[in-house]
Amino acid sequence: MDRLAETWAAKAAEWRRVRDVVAQAGWPVYAPEGDVEGAEWAREREERRAAVLKEAAAAEVRRREAADELRTEVWLPAAPGRLIRAAAARAGLRPDEVLAQVAQRVTVSEDGTISVPPFTPNV
Structure with a gap:
């Protein structure tokens, strides 16, 4: 409830500021292009909005990629x-990085045989 009260208080303060700008400039109606402070705030708002949209798009890409990932715990016998x-x-x-590289190289044949071609793990 406090957040709502703060929002409305900020809106009321902004409308009073706009009223004062219009009165001081002698405009018949508000002209945003003539309001330097308001134009700056609008530009900053647009930059924040663009940043939020960009982050949301990146988060969506990460979410989609994560849906394709497989996370598992592997218990191997002592020798392997x-x-x-x-x-x-x-x-x-x-060790988990090596296993990830092994998994990236897995091939499955038509008969279901799984194999990994020889490779050297690398950073």
């Missing part, structure tokens, strides 16, 4: 786990 940790250490990566 050691191999992954060793490969990660040699490449200067974390």
Whole structure:
């Protein structure tokens, strides 16, 4: 409720300012192009609006990309786990980064066979 009261108080203050600008300039009606302060505020509002729209668009892109991602926890037996940790250490990566690179290279044949061509993990 306080936010609503603040908003209306700000609007009332702005209308009083506009009234005073019109009276001081002797205009028959308000002319926004002649109101330097109002024009500056309008420009700033438009910049904030454009920034919010740009961020909203970027957030939508991130949301769509996240919907395609797969996050999982993998428990590997000791031997494969050691191999992954060793490969990660040699490449200067974390084990999950090596597994992500493995997953990016997975191919699935027509008969459903899954394979990963040989590669060297890299940063």
